[in-house]
Amino acid sequence: MRFLAILILAGLSLFADVSSRVVDVPTRSSASERLLILTPEAPKAVVVLFAGGHGGLQLSSEGKFGWGEGNFLTRTRELFVKAGLLVVIVDAPSDRQHEPYLSGFRQTKEHVQDISAILAWIKTETTAPIWLVGTSRGTQSVAYVATANPTNIYGIVLTSSILYDAKSDAVPEMKLEKLQMPVLVVHHKEDGCSHCPFDLIPSLMNKLSASAAKELIAIEGGQTKGDPCNAFGHHGFNGVEQEVVTKIADWILTH
Numbered sequence: 001m002r003f004l005a006i007l008i009l010a011g012l013s014l015f016a017d018v019s020s021r022v023v024d025v026p027t028r029s030s031a032s033e034r035l036l037i038l039t040p041e042a043p044k045a046v047v048v049l050f051a052g053g054h055g056g057l058q059l060s061s062e063g064k065f066g067w068g069e070g071n072f073l074t075r076t077r078e079l080f081v082k083a084g085l086l087v088v089i090v091d092a093p094s095d096r097q098h099e100p101y102l103s104g105f106r107q108t109k110e111h112v113q114d115i116s117a118i119l120a121w122i123k124t125e126t127t128a129p130i131w132l133v134g135t136s137r138g139t140q141s142v143a144y145v146a147t148a149n150p151t152n153i154y155g156i157v158l159t160s161s162i163l164y165d166a167k168s169d170a171v172p173e174m175k176l177e178k179l180q181m182p183v184l185v186v187h188h189k190e191d192g193c194s195h196c197p198f199d200l201i202p203s204l205m206n207k208l209s210a211s212a213a214k215e216l217i218a219i220e221g222g223q224t225k226g227d228p229c230n231a232f233g234h235h236g237f238n239g240v241e242q243e244v245v246t247k248i249a250d251w252i253l254t255h
Contacts, residue, residue: 027117036089043086049073052136056101057091072236083249119152129154155182163200176207192228
C-alpha cells in the first residue's frame with residue numbers, strides 16, 4: 001500500500017539510534033490515518049499504541065501533539081523504543097479531526113477498517129510481530145479490533161482497561177472468548193477511575209478462555225494527582241512508568 005506522505009523528523013528522539021517519522025496512511029476511500037513512528041536500530045517487535053480519552057492526538061506533520069502528550073502511552077513512547085520496540089502511535093482518522101474524535105467511533109466497522117489498513121501497511125515495512133497496546137479508552141479500540149479482525153495482530157496488551165461503561169461495551173462485554181492470541185492485562189490495584197475498578201478484573205480475565213497465553217500484571221505504588229481517571233493518577237501509572245513499560249516489553253519479547 002502506498003502512503004500519502006513521509007516526513008523525517010530530525011532530533012525528535014532522545015536516542016541517537018532511533019529514527020522518527022510521521023506517515024499518513026490511506027485507510028478508507030475518503031480518510032487516512034496519521035501515525036508517529038519511532039524505530040530503534042533493530043526492532044524486536046512492533047507496538048501500536050492507542051491513547052485513551054477521545055483519542056484525537058492532533059498530530060502535526062512535525063510529530064507534535066495537539067492533545068494527549070501526557071497520556072500514559074504517549075509520554076512513555078521513548079521507554080518502549082529503548083526496550084527495542086518499534087513504536088507506532090495512532091491518531092484519530094482524517095475525517096474525525098474534530099470533536100468528538102474517536103468517542104463513539106472505537107466500536108465501529110470503520111475503525112476496524114482504518115486499523116486493519118494501518119497493520120497491513122506496517123507489514124510492508126517490517127517482519128517484526130505486531131502487538132496492539134491500549135490504555136483506558138484505547139483498550140476498547142484494541143479489544144474491538146482484535147475480536148473483529150485479528151489479521152496481522154500477534155498479540156494485545158490492555159492497560160487500565162475500561163471494565164464498566166454505561167454508554168458502550170466495556171472490554172469484558174466484547175467477544176474476548178474468540179481471541180486465540182496472547183493477551184497481557186496490566187492494571188493498577190488502586191485505579192480510582194469509576195470505569196476501571198480493580199475488583200472487576202476477573203470479569204475480563206475469565207473471558208480470555210481461548211488465548212494462547214494470558215496474564216494479569218497488578219501494579220502497586222506511584223502517586224495520584226487530580227481526577228482519578230486522568231493520566232497522572234494511578235490510572236495512568238504515574239510514578240511507576242518505567243516499571244510498567246519494562247514489564248510490558250519483557251512480556252512481549254518472551255511470548
